[in-house]
Amino acid sequence: MKARIFVTLKGGVLDPQGRAIHHALEGLGFDGVNDVRAGKLIELDLADGTSDEDIDAMCRKLLANTVIENYRIEKVA
């Protein structure tokens, strides 16, 4: 069983990396980009039957810092 964890900065938290990517895209001539926010994708290969609670705990205890980040869990069959 696999799960994908998407970790993104909360709205209002400055994202210098996203801003640098935005500038680079503009430098390549892509004018229609309004904003860029960069995040992380963490793929977990889990023992079958791992509970949703456990996956959520992994996110809260380590994978995301909930002071500054949100996370979304996507289970992959």
Next chain:
Amino acid sequence: MKSAVIVFPGSNCDRDLAVAFEAATGAKPVMVWHRDTELPDDIDLIGVPGGFSYGDYLRSGAMAARSPVMQAVAQAADRGAFVLGVCNGFQVLTESGLLPGALLRNAGGHFVCRDVALTVENAQSAFTSRYDAGERISYPVAHHDGNYFADDATLDRLEGEGRVALRYAESVNGSARNIAGILNDKGNVLGMMPHPERVIEPAHGATDGKRLFEGLVEGLMARA
């Protein structure tokens, strides 16, 4: 007086901090490896050093904050031991929940490595007692993730309780309210991005950091 410096894989200011502790206390600190689960029972002072623990994987300080020794550090802090986290050490202390907030990538996107002017905001703490309130001092910084972030309610609480120990005299990295160092609610844990241990003897070119360590020792002596 017993002191310890925690060493993580990737720490690189551990020896500098040990030299500063030894100069101030007169005794060599115990160097404690991150896998150790215990600190000496009667430990008075713990340093969490700068560096790039675990290669800054996941987030700066995130892995180090979950290493076995940090539970022992939290217990010692709870008992009243002084804990000083510098640079990566500050990141480890916020990641471990010993201090509120988080340290984000510098707002300008660049690594900042230079001397910075600081204002001593709270000169009542054990860490800052040898400075005057409002005094302007200079410590070096060297970091990529020093942009202090906390929500407004937390920032207001920190300011209201006198827990902003040090503030940048000008914007260095985008930190909320130019915060450079904060205290925990009991005042025995200080996290700061600038490096006091790099300015403790004339050969360093400046000695502004020396009084921080002297003040700590004075505070510990007064308590004993």
